[in-house]
Structures are given as C-alpha cells and as structure tokens.
Amino acid sequence: MIQIKNLWKSFEGKEVLKGLDLHIPRGETLVIMGRSGCGKSLLLKLVTGLMQPDAGEILVDGEEISGLKFKELNQMRRKIGLLFQSAALFDSMTVEENVGFMLAQHTKLSRAEIREIVIEKLHLVDLDGTEHLRPAELSGGMRKRVGLARAIAFDPEVILYDEPTTGLDPVTCVEINRLIQSLHAKLEVTSVVVTHDMDSAFTVATRMAMIHSGKIVAFGHPNEMLENDDPILQQFILLGAPEQILNVSNPVLKEFILNLRED
Numbered sequence: 001m002i003q004i005k006n007l008w009k010s011f012e013g014k015e016v017l018k019g020l021d022l023h024i025p026r027g028e029t030l031v032i033m034g035r036s037g038c039g040k041s042l043l044l045k046l047v048t049g050l051m052q053p054d055a056g057e058i059l060v061d062g063e064e065i066s067g068l069k070f071k072e073l074n075q076m077r078r079k080i081g082l083l084f085q086s087a088a089l090f091d092s093m094t095v096e097e098n099v100g101f102m103l104a105q106h107t108k109l110s111r112a113e114i115r116e117i118v119i120e121k122l123h124l125v126d127l128d129g130t131e132h133l134r135p136a137e138l139s140g141g142m143r144k145r146v147g148l149a150r151a152i153a154f155d156p157e158v159i160l161y162d163e164p165t166t167g168l169d170p171v172t173c174v175e176i177n178r179l180i181q182s183l184h185a186k187l188e189v190t191s192v193v194v195t196h197d198m199d200s201a202f203t204v205a206t207r208m209a210m211i212h213s214g215k216i217v218a219f220g221h222p223n224e225m226l227e228n229d230d231p232i233l234q235q236f237i238l239l240g241a242p243e244q245i246l247n248v249s250n251p252v253l254k255e256f257i258l259n260l261r262e263d
C-alpha cells in the first residue's frame, strides 16, 4: 500500500531521515517505534504530503506522491486519514462541525449529507449523540475519538495514528487500542500506528518497525521483534512497557520482559 524508498530529510543541516526504506503491505497494522525526536511524526507528514523530502520516493497505492500536482495530491490525501498527536480540534466548533470540517471545505455535499456522514463516523468511534458538544466538554479519550472520526470522514484506505494513547490513562488506552483494532477490521484499512507504548504496540501490531539513526533497523512480525536480540531494540521494548509487570496486559510482552529480567 505504501512504499518508501531511500528517504532523506534534514533540518538546518541536522539529518533526521538518512535513507529510510519501508514497505507497508495492504491490510496490515504496522507499528512504528523509535526514540523521541527520531522522525516518526515527520515520516507521517511526508507520507501524507504535508512535507516534502530532500530525496527519496514515497509511493501510495503505486503512485509517487512528489510528482503529483496540487489537485492530484488532494485526491491522494483522501486515501489517508491522519490522527494527529494532539487531536487538533477546533475549540470553537461543535463535534459535528469538527468531524465534518474537511467535507464542508472540500466537497459539494449538502449540510444534511455531511451530517449523515458525521453521524455514521461518530457511531464507528462509539460517540453516538455527541454532535452538539464542544471539545472542552469532552474527556481526553473522547477528543481522540473525535479526531479519529474526522480522520475517517473521507473513507480512507490508510489510517495513520500519531501516538494515539500518549497522555491517556490506562483504561482509556485500552479503549483506544480496541478502537484501532475494530476500525481496522470494519473499514478494511491499512493502519500505521506510531507509539512508545509497548503494551499497546504488541496488542495492535501485525508488523513492527523500529527507526534508529534515520533508518529502519528492525522490521517484522511482533514475535520476530521479541526474538531479535539487538540490544537497542530490546532496551526500547523494555523501557516502553509499564514499569509494574502486573500492569502489562499483553501476555507475549509479559513473558518477554520476565525472561529479560531473569537474564
């Protein structure tokens, strides 16, 4: 679904991505992990065409995005829904207006048609009946879900999640993880989830990739990641897991941590 080849990006002489290659097969849930500042959010922005790489190629559904004209790029962007790290809602607008915003801006749909789509998307994220509320009246988890309803407004083929559970309490994290999995199944999308939260990562992933020093240094099934004895990867998984072993809900991850601690 997405092919990234030899991607380079630097800011003021500081190289962030240094020839990154990544293939995201259709229908998978890929978790991308890596230290803070390694370029995860940047990668999502490059994939959605919100930023341009210095060099390299990004193919979405076989199409090279840097070659696209403005109109084609907008068309392509509809295939990708992005849930920003901060839900980035408009505080002065209702939930309905937030979710329908891009539809109102970029389509000729009537208010009634937009409303119908908004209600359908809110139902998908378990927010029935919240249309008239404003962001200030919602919990952190609900705001994330409004952001998600907006991200799926155009029925995307790919959903990108930038740290969907960061800053949420453990119970809400579990809810968001369930939602990522249920949307993945219901909408038959390809999902890409950036996260530090390893409990969440091992719960939702069908593939995992780790960025380090501007490149993908590990890629594979969750089990392959746990079998990989690269110390940087192991350390990262350990640090991203809940401190208390009792709070690790994923059994495979729990076993991995217990084994590492025994060594």
Ligand SMILES: Nc1ncnc2c1ncn2[C@@H]1O[C@H](COP(=O)(O)OP(=O)(O)O)[C@@H](O)[C@H]1O
Pocket (backbone or CB within 6 Å): 011, 016, 034, 035, 036, 037, 038, 039, 040, 041, 042, 043
């Ligand atoms: N628009 C920008 N201008 C300057 N530097 C940027 C910009 N976007 C990202 N960076 C830099 O690129 C690096 C990667 O950022 P980011 O992708 O946000 O990291 P993270 O992996 O934590 O999401 C950071 O060092 C950041 O300072």
Ligand SMILES: [Mg+2]
Pocket (backbone or CB within 6 Å): 040, 041, 042, 085, 162
């Ligand atoms: Mg980030």
